Amino acid sequence: MKLQTNNWVLAAAIFAAFGTGLASAAYAVQSDDSTGMPAEQHQGNVTFVSGGIGLDESHVLRADARNWPLELQFTGPGSDYLADVHVSITGLHGAEVLQADSHGPYMLVRLDPGRYVVHATYKDTDQTRAVVVAGGGHATVSFRWNEQ
Template sequence: MQPGGAKGATNGMNPTNGTVGGTSTDNSSAGNTNGGGMPQVQQQGGVEYVSGGVGLDESKALQAARSQWPLSLRFTGRNAEFLADVHVQIVDAHGASVLDTTSRGPYMLVRVRPGRYTVHVSHDGINKTSAVTVGSNGSARASFIW
C-alpha cells in the first residue's frame, strides 16, 4: 500500500464486526492484499467467497470479476443504495448449509459446485429467499432489494 493508507479510514466502519468500507489496518479491504481493489478471498468449509464493493475501486473490481465466479449476489435498497451487513446463508439441494456469513458490502461472489441452491438473506430484520441454479460453465446471479 502506498503511504497514506486508505482514504477515509473510518468510512462507516463498524468496529464490532468490521463491515463496510475499509481502513489501512483492515487486511481484507481494497488493495491491501490482492491489489486492483479486490477484497480478500475468504473460505468457509470448501466454499470460497469474497464480499464488499462499498468503495468505487472495490465495486468495479467485484463487478469485473463476476464472470469468473459461479455465483454472484447483489444487495441494494429500493433507491439502488448499496447495502452491507446482509446475513447470507446458502443451502444446497439436500438442505445442507454450504455458506453462512455476513456480507461486507453490496456484492458477494461465491465459488460453489454446480447444482441447485437456495439463498437466504436477511437485512434489518427482513428475510428474502431466492432459488439459483449454478451451471457447470456459467455464472448464476441473484439480486436482492430491500
C-alpha cells in the same frame, strides 16, 4: 553503566527487527492485493469475497463477477448499496454450504454446480431465492429491500 548501555542497544536491535518484520508483513498484504479485490474467505469447500462499498472496489468486484459461479447483489430503496446482509446458502436436502455476512453490496461465491437456495437477511427482513449454478456458468441473484 556499560551493562545498561548494552541492554539498551540489544532492546533497540530487537525493536528494529520486530518493526521491520511488521512493515514487511504489512507490505506483503498490500502487494498481494494489487487488484483492489477483497480477500477471499473460505468456509468448508466454498470460497467467497464480499464488499463493494467504495467505487474502486465496486468496479473490481463487478468486473471479476463473471469469473465466479454465483454473484449476489444487495440493494435498498433508490438502488442504494447495502452492507451487513446475512447470507445463508443451502444445497441439496437443505444442507448448509455457506453462512456469512456481506461486507458490501456484492458477494461472489465459488460453488460446485447444483441447485441452491439463497437466504438473505437485512434488518430482520428475510428474502429467499432459488438458483441453479451450472458447470462453467455464472448466475446472478439480486436482493432488494425497501428499507434503509
